[in-house]
Amino acid sequence: MTEANGVRTHEGKVAIVTGAGSGIGRASAIKLAEKGAKVVVVDFNEQSGKETIEAIKDNGGEGLFVKADVSSSQDVQHYVQKTMDEYGKIDIVFNNAGIIQKFSMMSDVEDDHFDRIIDINLKGVFLGMKYALKVMEKQGFGTIINTASTTGVRAEHSLSAYTASKHGVVGLTKTAALEYVKKGIRVNAICPGGVDTAITAGVPKQFQESGYIPEELPNMRIGRFADPNELAEVVAFLASDNSSYMTGSIVLVDGGLTL
Numbered sequence: 001m002t003e004a005n006g007v008r009t010h011e012g013k014v015a016i017v018t019g020a021g022s023g024i025g026r027a028s029a030i031k032l033a034e035k036g037a038k039v040v041v042v043d044f045n046e047q048s049g050k051e052t053i054e055a056i057k058d059n060g061g062e063g064l065f066v067k068a069d070v071s072s073s074q075d076v077q078h079y080v081q082k083t084m085d086e087y088g089k090i091d092i093v094f095n096n097a098g099i100i101q102k103f104s105m106m107s108d109v110e111d112d113h114f115d116r117i118i119d120i121n122l123k124g125v126f127l128g129m130k131y132a133l134k135v136m137e138k139q140g141f142g143t144i145i146n147t148a149s150t151t152g153v154r155a156e157h158s159l160s161a162y163t164a165s166k167h168g169v170v171g172l173t174k175t176a177a178l179e180y181v182k183k184g185i186r187v188n189a190i191c192p193g194g195v196d197t198a199i200t201a202g203v204p205k206q207f208q209e210s211g212y213i214p215e216e217l218p219n220m221r222i223g224r225f226a227d228p229n230e231l232a233e234v235v236a237f238l239a240s241d242n243s244s245y246m247t248g249s250i251v252l253v254d255g256g257l258t259l
C-alpha cells in the first residue's frame with residue numbers, strides 16, 4: 001500500500017494512538033498506518049476501536065486493537081506491554097483520548113465530574129507518558145504527542161475542569177520534554193480549536209444552554225471547524241523525523257481561534 005502522495009515517512013515505526021476509535025485519534029491512526037507505521041489502536045469503546053483497525057487493514061496497513069481506559073494504570077501498562085510483546089519497540093505515542101465536560105459555571109461543577117475530567121484528560125496523559133517513557137528511555141529513542149486544546153493556553157467559559165485538565169497537559173508535555181531532551185525522546189502537544197468530531201457535535205447547543213455564546217462560534221475565525229484529517233497531518237509531522245528539532249512545542253492548530 002502506498003500513501004496518496006507516495007511518501008511512507010513512518011515505514012517500520014510502531015505507534016500507539018489512544019482514543020483512536022473516533023475523531024482526531026482515528027484519523028491519526030489511519031494516517032500513521034498509511035505512512036507505514038504499525039499502529040496500536042487504544043480505546044475504551046471496543047466496537048469503534050475495532051472499526052478503526054478494520055479501516056487500517058482495508059487500506060493495506062497493519063495494527064492491533066487493545067481495549068483500555070487511559071485513566072487506569074493497569075490498562076495503560078497492559079497496552080504498553082501488548083505493544084512490546086507484538087512489535088518489540090515503541091517509536092510513537094499519541095496520547096489523545098479525552099472527554100468534554102458538561103458545560104456549567106464553576107460553582108455548579110459536580111465534584112465527581114471534575115475528578116472524571118481530570119482522570120481521563122490529565123492523568124490519562126500522565127500514565128500514557130510514564131509507561132511509554134520507561135520503554136523509550138531504554139531504547140534511547142521515541143516521540144510523544146499529547147492532545148491538549150486551545151483551552152490549554154487560554155480560558156474557556158463554562159469549561160473550568162476541561163480547561164484545567166488541558167493546561168495540565170501543556171505542563172506535563174513541557175516537563176517531559178525538559179526531562180528527556182538528552183535521552184533521544186521528543187515530546188510535543190497539539191492544541192486543536194474546533195474539530196468536527198463526536199465531542200463537538202453538541203457544543204453549540206451546550207453553549208446556548210449555558211447562556212454564554214463565544215463570538216467565534218459556530219464558525220471559528222477561519223470560518224469552519226477543522227476536519228480531523230487536518231489534525232492528523234500535524235500529528236504525523238510531529239511523529240516523524242521531519243520534526244527532529246521540535247520538543248516541548250505547544251502547537252496551535254486552531255484556525256486562528258486564539259488570535
Ligand SMILES: NC(=O)c1ccc[n+]([C@@H]2O[C@H](COP(=O)([O-])OP(=O)(O)OC[C@H]3O[C@@H](n4cnc5c(N)ncnc54)[C@H](O)[C@@H]3O)[C@@H](O)[C@H]2O)c1
Pocket residue numbers: 018019020021022023024025042043044045048068069070071096097098099100120124147148149150191192193194195196197198199200
Ligand atoms: N474536537 C475538538 O474540537 C477538540 C478541540 C480541542 C481538543 N480536543 C481533544 O482532542 C481529543 C480527541 O477528541 P475528539 O474530538 O477526537 O473526540 P471523539 O469523542 O471523537 O474521540 C475521543 C475518543 O476517545 C475515547 N476515549 C474517551 N475516554 C477514554 C478513556 N478513558 N480511555 C480510552 N479511550 C477513551 C472515546 O471512546 C473516543 O473514541 C480529546 O483529548 C479532546 O479533548 C478536541
